[in-house]
Amino acid sequence: MATPPAPFTPEQPLAPEQPAPAKKGSRILKKVGGVVLAIALALGVKLGLPYLTGDAPVHAKAGECVTVTGPDNDPKVDTTDCSSGKADLYKVVKVIDDTFDVNQCGAELSALAQQLESDKFVLCLEEVAAK
Template sequence: MTTPPAPPAPEQPAAPEQQPAAPAKKGGKLLKKVGGVVLAIAIAIAVKLGLPHLTGEAPVHAQAGECVTVTGPDNDPKVDTTDCSSGKPDLFKVVKVIDDTFDVNQCGGELSALAQQLNSDKFVLCLEEVPAK
């Protein structure tokens, strides 16, 4: 007597091939963080050094003999050079410039004084009012 062959085993679905897990890219994350920090620093420096010059808000380092207009509040005056014959309001002639100080008393009592800072340069403009025409 012969034994009948064993019934075929039910087919099991093939297990998905497992690939080894890719190593985490720590270098990529670190590079992104460092790049972000460097970018933030670069933007901060650009804003600090460039934005006032681009927007025209940087203090003017006028020379003696030039004329300037002074506008804005006393605690944040805006100074712009202009033609001495312009007849603009708030027009002053720069009598002298005193570098490396904020001491407005060095201009004396007869002149107006305005302390300014441009980057690392600090100076005082000694001003004489130009009468309106």
């Protein structure tokens, strides 16, 4: 017959349970994974958010019509039907790539410098008369 364990007395402290020791490699892997996830999330927000919200610049082609809204320092350009009769409707006369020089459109046209990812360009615009 086995002897029963000694009864617990208040003078004996309870031994705290020790968690299993984590492997050093798994901690490093978790840290690296967290950093990679944070970078991926930041890039996704920076590059993807304008496209999800519709705030990305439009690289319109000559002959298309666009509406221009928003403040002068942050205009929003959207392509639209030329017969829509919308306010702020412009026809793209020409597109000048690889520049922000709005003076290349000449004095008779309105110009709008835009950047889409690494592409920079100027839209030379002619106002469409409202119907």
